[in-house]
Amino acid sequence: MDRGARWVEVACGLVGMAMGLGVLGCGSDSENDTPAADGALSVVFQSIGTGGQTCTVAPHNAQLGTTDDSSLAELVTDGVGGAQISCRVVDQGGHLVAQGSMERGPTYLDFTVSQITAAASEGAPALGDVSYRSLDTVKLYASPEDPQCEFFFVNDQEIAPGRVWMQFTCPQIANAGSNSSCAISLGTIAMQRCEQ
Numbered sequence: 001m002d003r004g005a006r007w008v009e010v011a012c013g014l015v016g017m018a019m020g021l022g023v024l025g026c027g028s029d030s031e032n033d034t035p036a037a038d039g040a041l042s043v044v045f046q047s048i049g050t051g052g053q054t055c056t057v058a059p060h061n062a063q064l065g066t067t068d069d070s071s072l073a074e075l076v077t078d079g080v081g082g083a084q085i086s087c088r089v090v091d092q093g094g095h096l097v098a099q100g101s102m103e104r105g106p107t108y109l110d111f112t113v114s115q116i117t118a119a120a121s122e123g124a125p126a127l128g129d130v131s132y133r134s135l136d137t138v139k140l141y142a143s144p145e146d147p148q149c150e151f152f153f154v155n156d157q158e159i160a161p162g163r164v165w166m167q168f169t170c171p172q173i174a175n176a177g178s179n180s181s182c183a184i185s186l187g188t189i190a191m192q193r194c195e196q
Contacts, residue, residue, distance in 0.1 A: 010055075011098065030049045036085070036193065037076050037085040037086055038076045038085065038192050039076060039085040039087065039190060040072070040189075040190045040191075041062075041067065041187065041188060042066075042067060042187065043061065043062045044187065045057070045132070045136070045182060047182055047183070049055055051170060053182045055181060057180065058136045060134065062107050062135075062136070064102050067188050067190040069157065069188060070156070073192060075192065079120065083104040085102050086100065088100065088196070089191070090196055091161045091184060092115075094117075095115045096159055096160075096161070096164075096166050097114055098111070098190065099113070100194065102191075106134055106138075108131070108132065108134075108140070109131070109189070110130070110132075111128060111131075111168070113127070113128030113151050118152060118158060118159055118160075122150075122152045122167070127131065127148040128149055128151050129143050130149045130170050130173060130187075132184070141171050142175075143181065144172055144174065149169065149170040149184070150170075151166050151167070152167055153166050153167070155176055161196035162194045162195075163194060164191055165188075165189070166188070167187065168189065169183075170184040171183055185190050
């Protein structure tokens with residue numbers, strides 16, 4: 001089974017179990033059907049990094065679905081259980097553009113990586129932006145123009161048009177209104193059925 005088939009199998013199986021249905025947006029032959037996007041995230045929010053001394057809302061962890069650097073255990077589907085999932089992973093010829101947002105309840109994450117390839121590694125990451133909110137932060141935290149967040153792949157993680165599974169770190173992520181600056185020491189994003 002190739003990686004793409006594994007992604008779809010994980011998502012369809014979980015949706016089927018959750019909804020008590022055989023399929024929901026999985027394996028449809030209709031060209032008019034647009035399958036809902038699936039996603040998962042995990043975030044380790046720390047009072048370290050550039051502005052750690054002003055961070056009063058860390059440490060804490062947050063997640064939506066279940067994913068890490070080696071597992072796609074549970075992807076959440078847009079519209080199921082109050083989740084709002086949207087994403088776009090597009091081939092721009094030589095690199096990909098990856099954008100997405102995931103939200104359910106107080107947990108929210110939005111990211112943009114304007115240039116990334118499958119070769120992105122922890123030692124040579126792609127740069128991008130993240131906005132994040134959780135039950136602990138209450139307010140929205142966003143990465144600055146400098147330093148940007150770093151995105152990369154480990155183990156079996158990958159990117160292709162329509163899907164992405166990657167790690168990220170943000171040396172600084174701040175809420176300007178409260179002058180609070182923290183860091184994301186480790187995050188994981190997994191999304192599929194994205195616009196491509």
